[in-house]
Amino acid sequence: MSSIPLPVNLITGLLGSGKTTTLKHLIQQKPASETWGVLINEFGDIGIDAASISPQNNLDVLEVSGGCICCTAQFGLTQALQKLLQNPQLTRLLIEPTGLGHPAKLLDTLQKNPFPRPLVLHSSLCILNPQHLTPVRWQKSAVMRDLVTLSDIIVLNKTDLCSTDELTQAHQTLDLCYPPKTQRLTTTQGQVDLDLLNKPRNKAPFVLLAGLEEHTHTTQTLHQTFKSQLPNVIESWHQSASNSSALGWIFGPQQTFNRTQLRRFFADWAQALQRGKGILKTGLEWQLLNWADDQLTLEDVAWRQDSRLELIFSEVLDSTQIEMLENQLLKAFNPPPQ
The missing domain is CATH 3.30.1220 (Hypothetical Protein Yjia; Chain: A;domain 2)
Known part of the structure; x- marks a missing residue:
């Protein structure tokens, strides 16, 4: 088993924000010389997102279904990671939690659990629909606030479906974050550049996460x-x-x-x-x-x-x-x- 730390990227976001579309766009840019592992979490039992990814060489796709990998499906997460890490040729691991998930416990698992190969967290992307970033929803959804807080890069997706005022409001809502979220980009159809994955992870801010109780209530x-x-x-x-x-x-x-x-x-x-x-x-x-x-x-x-x-x-x-x-x-x- 390789002792070289394996880069890990999280692709997070709310339901319907375009996480899987973004993931597919990144996979299309995968260098032929690299071997990627992809882990997709489905809250329900019917696996759809993983099935929608076309098979290709040097790409291992696994699915964990039937709950959130941050809580109820943590055992499935550990099993899937152990299986993916058996491939010594792996050069990157991409993880897409369910849109109902909360990344805090997932990050803890990746950083604290002993795996057969060391993992190193690289940039975490949070995919958001600007139409969801309203002041009312921002105050109402602690999970949304935590997703933004724990991410490194904010991807405002589906900008072709929102108005200029909605996009401006989304940026104004993100301006309320502490620490500020300065790494933002706008796009459509999840089109992001591969270089985003190579950016280092930001130092974790010392903040209280308010969304864990809300998440537990939603996913029980x-x-x-x-x-x-x-x-x-x-x-x-x-x-x-x-x-x-x-x-x-x-x-x-x-x-x-x-x-x-x-x-x-x-x-x-x-x-x-x-x-x-x-x-x-x-x-x-x-x-x-x-x-x-x-x-x-x-x-x-x-x-x-x-x-x-x-x-x-x-x-x-x-x-x-x-x-x-x-x-x-x-x-x-x-x-x-x-």
């Missing part, structure tokens, strides 16, 4: 499988917390979906839906689905194994609501070929 969930009434379901699950619910399905590869009806479904549930993502077969194509901030996008993806969908709601759904949701989602199912 009741996890259960449920019998879905939809056709061609391989697996389904349901998680509920004090003020949120998450649902996920894996469908057989023979099932196809209608894009027009999918858009109608997401429009109908937009008020309660916090985040949606999936990989779905739509006709002859397989597409990566993303729903965030009332925007639905579909793009081609290389995955061909099965279709999968995950939805996170900002309210608790009971069995009647889940039945109604499935009935509406069923309208997006194409009938089997004759």
Whole structure:
């Protein structure tokens, strides 16, 4: 096992900010001579983000699902790190926590746990949508404030979707930080330069983190499988917390979906839906689905194994609501070929 410290970068941010898109853009710039390990954390059981990354040489991608690697899935984090570190050729490790996560305990784990190879933390990127950086939300979300505080570089993503006033307000909100967050950049589609990963980590500020209790409250969930009434379901699950619910399905590869009806479904549930993502077969194509901030996008993806969908709601759904949701989602199912 190599004794050379392995550079580690964190890609953090709230749900739907564009973390995985940024990660993919960085992977596209990976030098051919380097071997990267990528660890992606999914709060739900349905792995989507890792499946959306096209396989390539000198790239090891692992997924930890079913909780946050900063708390409930810490054992899975340690196992995944041990597995990735078995590759002596590894030259960099990128970690993307779930958008519901809090980086403090993750940073402690990386710095304090004895791993077979020493780890050295390089720059931590926090990906944010400027539309989320309002004074009201800044005061309300301690987790958001902690994400910013513990990061080295702030990436204001999706600037093509925000107004000049919203971008100005985002910068004004970040000006409230102590210590000041001077390393900021604006971008679209997660397009950031590879050189950001080589910047050293800032000295940790002495501040009180207010978001740990909020994070624990958000991620303490009741996890259960449920019998879905939809056709061609391989697996389904349901998680509920004090003020949120998450649902996920894996469908057989023979099932196809209608894009027009999918858009109608997401429009109908937009008020309660916090985040949606999936990989779905739509006709002859397989597409990566993303729903965030009332925007639905579909793009081609290389995955061909099965279709999968995950939805996170900002309210608790009971069995009647889940039945109604499935009935509406069923309208997006194409009938089997004759």
